[in-house]
Amino acid sequence: MPELEFAYNNWYNSIYIMTGTNDYDVIVVGGGVVGTGVARDCAMRGFSVLLVEKKDFAGGTSGANMGMIHGGLRYLLFDVETTKLSCIDSGYIQNIAPHLLFRIPFITPVMKGDSHNIELVETFMEAYDVFQHYKGGKRHTRLSVEEARHVEPGLSEEITGAVTFDEWGINPFRLCVCNALSASEHGAEVRNHTIVTGFLRDAGAVVGVSMRDTFSGEESEAQARIVVNACGPWAQKAAGAAGAEVKLRPGKGINVFFDRRISNFAVAAEAVDGRQVVIMPHENTTMMGCTDDDFYGDLDHLEATHDEIEYLLEAVERVFPSIRKHRMIRVMSGVRPTLFEWRKIEDKLTREHELFDHEEREGIKGFITIVGGKLATFRIMAEETTDLICKKLGSGAECRTHLEPLPGGDDTVDIESIAAEYGMPLYVVKRLAFRHGTRCRNVLDITKEDRRAASIVCRCDPVTEAEIRYVIRHEWARTLDDVRRRTHLGCGPCQGARCNFRAAAILGDELKLDPPEIWSAGAAYLQQRWKGKYPILRGDQLAQEEINQAIYFAVGNYDEICDMTDRDKFANV
Amino acid sequence: MSDMEYSTLVIGGGIAGYTAALSAREAGGEVAIVAGRPGASSMSSGIFHTDADPGRVRDIALPEKNSFTENMNLISIAEPYHPYSILAGAHSPQEMLRAIDCFLKYLAEAGLETGGAADRYMLLMNNLGTMNRARFALKSIADGDVASPGKMKLAIIGIKGFADYDPGFIAASGDALARRISGEGFAKIDAFEVAVKGYENSDNMTTTQVAEALDEHEITGAFAETVKRNIAGGEYTHTAFPAVLGLKHHREVISGLAEYLGIAVFEIATLQPSVPGIRIMNALRSLATRKGITVIKGTAEAVDTGDDVIAATISGGSSVYGTPQKSRIAAGKVIVATGRFIGGGIEHGNAGDDIKGGGAGLVETLTGIIPICYKGHPVKGGTMMNFVTPTVAEPQPVFSCGVMVDAKLRPLDANGTPVHENLRCAGSIIGGYDPCRGKCGTGAAAVTGYFAGME
Numbered sequence A: 001m002p003e004l005e006f007a008y009n010n011w012y013n014s015i016y017i018m019t020g021t022n023d024y025d026v027i028v029v030g031g032g033v034v035g036t037g038v039a040r041d042c043a044m045r046g047f048s049v050l051l052v053e054k055k056d057f058a059g060g061t062s063g064a065n066m067g068m069i070h071g072g073l074r075y076l077l078f079d080v081e082t083t084k085l086s087c088i089d090s091g092y093i094q095n096i097a098p099h100l101l102f103r104i105p106f107i108t109p110v111m112k113g114d115s116h117n118i119e120l121v122e123t124f125m126e127a128y129d130v131f132q133h134y135k136g137g138k139r140h141t142r143l144s145v146e147e148a149r150h151v152e153p154g155l156s157e158e159i160t161g162a163v164t165f166d167e168w169g170i171n172p173f174r175l176c177v178c179n180a181l182s183a184s185e186h187g188a189e190v191r192n193h194t195i196v197t198g199f200l201r202d203a204g205a206v207v208g209v210s211m212r213d214t215f216s217g218e219e220s221e222a223q224a225r226i227v228v229n230a231c232g233p234w235a236q237k238a239a240g241a242a243g244a245e246v247k248l249r250p251g252k253g254i255n256v257f258f259d260r261r262i263s264n265f266a267v268a269a270e271a272v273d274g275r276q277v278v279i280m281p282h283e284n285t286t287m288m289g290c291t292d293d294d295f296y297g298d299l300d301h302l303e304a305t306h307d308e309i310e311y312l313l314e315a316v317e318r319v320f321p322s323i324r325k326h327r328m329i330r331v332m333s334g335v336r337p338t339l340f341e342w343r344k345i346e347d348k349l350t351r352e353h354e355l356f357d358h359e360e361r362e363g364i365k366g367f368i369t370i371v372g373g374k375l376a377t378f379r380i381m382a383e384e385t386t387d388l389i390c391k392k393l394g395s396g397a398e399c400r401t402h403l404e405p406l407p408g409g410d411d412t413v414d415i416e417s418i419a420a421e422y423g424m425p426l427y428v429v430k431r432l433a434f435r436h437g438t439r440c441r442n443v444l445d446i447t448k449e450d451r452r453a454a455s456i457v458c459r460c461d462p463v464t465e466a467e468i469r470y471v472i473r474h475e476w477a478r479t480l481d482d483v484r485r486r487t488h489l490g491c492g493p494c495q496g497a498r499c500n501f502r503a504a505a506i507l508g509d510e511l512k513l514d515p516p517e518i519w520s521a522g523a524a525y526l527q528q529r530w531k532g533k534y535p536i537l538r539g540d541q542l543a544q545e546e547i548n549q550a551i552y553f554a555v556g557n558y559d560e561i562c563d564m565t566d567r568d569k570f571a572n573v
Numbered sequence B: 001m002s003d004m005e006y007s008t009l010v011i012g013g014g015i016a017g018y019t020a021a022l023s024a025r026e027a028g029g030e031v032a033i034v035a036g037r038p039g040a041s042s043m044s045s046g047i048f049h050t051d052a053d054p055g056r057v058r059d060i061a062l063p064e065k066n067s068f069t070e071n072m073n074l075i076s077i078a079e080p081y082h083p084y085s086i087l088a089g090a091h092s093p094q095e096m097l098r099a100i101d102c103f104l105k106y107l108a109e110a111g112l113e114t115g116g117a118a119d120r121y122m123l124l125m126n127n128l129g130t131m132n133r134a135r136f137a138l139k140s141i142a143d144g145d146v147a148s149p150g151k152m153k154l155a156i157i158g159i160k161g162f163a164d165y166d167p168g169f170i171a172a173s174g175d176a177l178a179r180r181i182s183g184e185g186f187a188k189i190d191a192f193e194v195a196v197k198g199y200e201n202s203d204n205m206t207t208t209q210v211a212e213a214l215d216e217h218e219i220t221g222a223f224a225e226t227v228k229r230n231i232a233g234g235e236y237t238h239t240a241f242p243a244v245l246g247l248k249h250h251r252e253v254i255s256g257l258a259e260y261l262g263i264a265v266f267e268i269a270t271l272q273p274s275v276p277g278i279r280i281m282n283a284l285r286s287l288a289t290r291k292g293i294t295v296i297k298g299t300a301e302a303v304d305t306g307d308d309v310i311a312a313t314i315s316g317g318s319s320v321y322g323t324p325q326k327s328r329i330a331a332g333k334v335i336v337a338t339g340r341f342i343g344g345g346i347e348h349g350n351a352g353d354d355i356k357g358g359g360a361g362l363v364e365t366l367t368g369i370i371p372i373c374y375k376g377h378p379v380k381g382g383t384m385m386n387f388v389t390p391t392v393a394e395p396q397p398v399f400s401c402g403v404m405v406d407a408k409l410r411p412l413d414a415n416g417t418p419v420h421e422n423l424r425c426a427g428s429i430i431g432g433y434d435p436c437r438g439k440c441g442t443g444a445a446a447v448t449g450y451f452a453g454m455e
């Protein structure tokens, strides 16, 4: 069984202690985009910080979203200020992490009988144009049927016109890891695979946390002047453990991946219930998403359903008829940390965030919750949280997270000269620079220690042995799933057919694991990939999966190996 | 459209298809085989899984005593829908073993020696660093049986620039597994990495690249010398190489190396693409041609099951102009050996209607009239979600789906009656077993192929 944090009793048995010396100014619980963002901001403003994440950075919702840094298009009708702020913040994120960003040109086809006709859609986009310059976006264009089908040949013959607009996408995994790296480089202590199991209390105040390393099982405690609950959808449970109330209405969403880029544009489509969904080129795949449904299940065990997948296919099929002929390779599920509201349908719930000062609300000193919002608003959420911490701790330090680049984002990268210098193929360096920015040199330096490190382990992306070693050495990767978040290992069409066992051996070499532990790591990753594969296992992907099954179960004998190993050790949650 | 006539027409050129064509030829008559693109067989590792003891499937330890024939009896009780169990209605375990022997004999005739025995399992290493139980394998792989590691002083040789094969990891992992399984480690096991001349600066060599390089006499010569220098003084009894020792000239490469090094040489199953798999398919194809079987490079588009004639429409074939040509081939018997999802014998359409309509969207592609079954019953409805489980270590029902046959290997319709008197199925298009987890992929293809051709 995976370890459960705040395992219901644990949490409630918060430990009461006497105030002692503080180990840290701030402890941040939760290593999603918000928690890592808060840790970075606090560390940059000179606080001593501990960041604790039970699984891995971007192991929660921040690793299960569409990765869009939107400019708040949906607020345009009723809250223009939010649109403006979103666009400005999107601009900031581009400045600090230019390597992680990519432009996503959108096309909104209009169909006969759609609720909005083309004039209405265009008027809407004209209004959005006003804000595009804040985020370096392009103005909309209105296309005739012929023009639209020329630039996006996959569109249905039944469209009556289309409008394009412009958004940005980001690699959310790297964004979280870069935040954590930056926090660490500003002096923060950073721990993943560490569960906060309870809060230390002193006369009603929260004065620290108790934790458990999920690998070693080792328990420890740390005290701090402020504890920040940045647990995303888990925030309600976490707050409850401190006797505070944070009410959420968690919304589950799935995204489906296809084996390649199947459209030129992100294509917006209307679902049967009138919601907007989209297929969108994402890295070397296509993403189709997303659903939004009230979620009452276990946050640590998300499973995509047949209905969710069909709902998306049905919506996209209407404007992009060939969608079912393409190869689905994976589905990803996440839960939005949406704020509670009664009566509204899921899609209409606010995406705003809220900062809970539990001292003010419930008299619980030293405890703050920051929750809600979007990936795109993480920086501003972190800024507001840190402003409050500054106020409480009497610091006048100013926020600089929008000015100082994230690790690797400090300069452009000359792909060609680096490729020549290290004797690497251009496409390898290009992908590497997308993930690591200027630090791709540090990654490639590993090839100088041992040329074997220049070899490609995952050919779908590609991911080199050097990159795997680098993220284990410098970015806290302890499982193959951690490596996957940082590198895209095993995320392509073959879904880990040939890279799994090799990456496991490399992990073993770096972490000095013995062979049974290496098999466990491989078996755990096999299961991890399977989790996102089995719900979409249909169409042409069945042939690919038959190959994977043959490699791991006919030749590799992994069904027997699985039984011999402690898979959960490398699986955590 | 031109018309041709054969006594037997085989559709699908995998292990099942070629075994069927060869046994049909042996039984007498004119035989043709339509062989399209490569399927699962050309990816297989060179290890021939025939059967796993159903009581011990999940236990890597070697059973004390357990022969193929004994196992057939166990399987017929434990897995009633396995083609072995269905064939047991008409054939004794000894006859089934003879079918496998015939498949091995065909390979030998084609110049590919095999090793192993029916009454015991060998323990064979692979490039995943794990081990495998099997009764038979290509000889170059079977020579690496490590069931008694305490007697082996083993040098594991890797190839510089061919990084999918990590000799250090294979050695460490192999030794640890040997200790678990046999209670003892290798007397000695070391790892080396050797460059192939002309490829010293490659970072990403593939199996076939290495194999094609080693087909060059001069390159192998230099390679052998470097290996010898590396292992000198180590007093090894065996050297192990990735299964890339030559594609065309593998016999010369392997025997040459053994002779030069003066110790036993064997290959470790290595993915992908699989050089042994390609060797097997090349061998079967050339043997078929040599035996007077008409090998048609093309795709069967349809099978026409008239009352007594049975015929297939083939596109491709031997057009002089290189343009696809259609021909109709009539035959006394048609054997469908089109494989599963890899081969393309079974497909899932992913059309919303199919899913809603029934059969979970799974269809047999060639005739379109043979229902896909799970555990002997036609799949009537449901979605693909009903054929998978959330745990990868568990068997996945979808990989046991396929057509249902009777003891004569005639495919059955939804009522359990043969679709056509003269239609047969062979290989992994037949359901009721999981070729990979059931550890019987090659065996089931060979046995069903043999009987389908012979009947």
Ligand SMILES: Cc1cc2nc3c(=O)[nH]c(=O)nc-3n(C[C@H](O)[C@H](O)[C@H](O)COP(=O)(O)OP(=O)(O)OC[C@H]3O[C@@H](n4cnc5c(N)ncnc54)[C@H](O)[C@@H]3O)c2cc1C
Pocket: A005, A006, A029, A030, A031, A032, A033, A034, A035, A052, A053, A054, A055, A056, A057, A058, A059, A060, A061, A062, A063, A064, A065, A066, A067, A068, A069, A070, A194, A195, A196, A197, A230, A231, A232, A233, A234, A238, A251, A252, A253, A254, A255, A289, A290, A291, A333, A334, A335, A336, A337, A371, A372, A373, A374, A375, A376, A377
């Ligand atoms: C399908 C989908 C699509 C989306 N698309 C977009 C989009 O395109 N653009 C956009 O801006 N937003 C998008 N979002 C929203 C966005 O992903 C979230 O708002 C954001 O990631 C939330 O970040 P977070 O840090 O608050 O939560 P999380 O990322 O969930 O972080 C919380 C972390 O806390 C950890 N944790 C929990 N309990 C403990 C404990 N006891 N001890 C230690 N750690 C603990 C968890 O492991 C987790 O990593 C999408 C969301 C979904 C579900």
Ligand SMILES: Cc1cc2nc3c(=O)[nH]c(=O)nc-3n(C[C@H](O)[C@H](O)[C@H](O)COP(=O)(O)OP(=O)(O)OC[C@H]3O[C@@H](n4cnc5c(N)ncnc54)[C@H](O)[C@@H]3O)c2cc1C
Pocket: A546, A547, A550, A551, A554, A555, B011, B012, B013, B014, B015, B016, B017, B034, B035, B036, B037, B038, B039, B040, B041, B042, B043, B044, B045, B046, B047, B048, B049, B050, B298, B299, B300, B301, B337, B338, B339, B340, B342, B343, B344, B345, B366, B426, B427, B428, B429, B435, B436, B439, B440, B441, B442, B443, B445
């Ligand atoms: C990577 C891998 C490793 C494996 N390793 C092992 C192993 O170590 N040991 C083991 O025992 N088994 C192994 N197997 C399993 C084993 O290879 C298969 O179960 C077996 O080869 C199936 O043979 P087949 O002839 O039924 O199918 P296939 O080999 O798939 O042959 C079917 C052929 O039919 C052709 N075809 C389909 N439709 C048509 C048409 N309409 N017209 C013409 N031709 C058509 C296809 O192109 C294909 O060539 C492995 C499989 C894979 C994929």
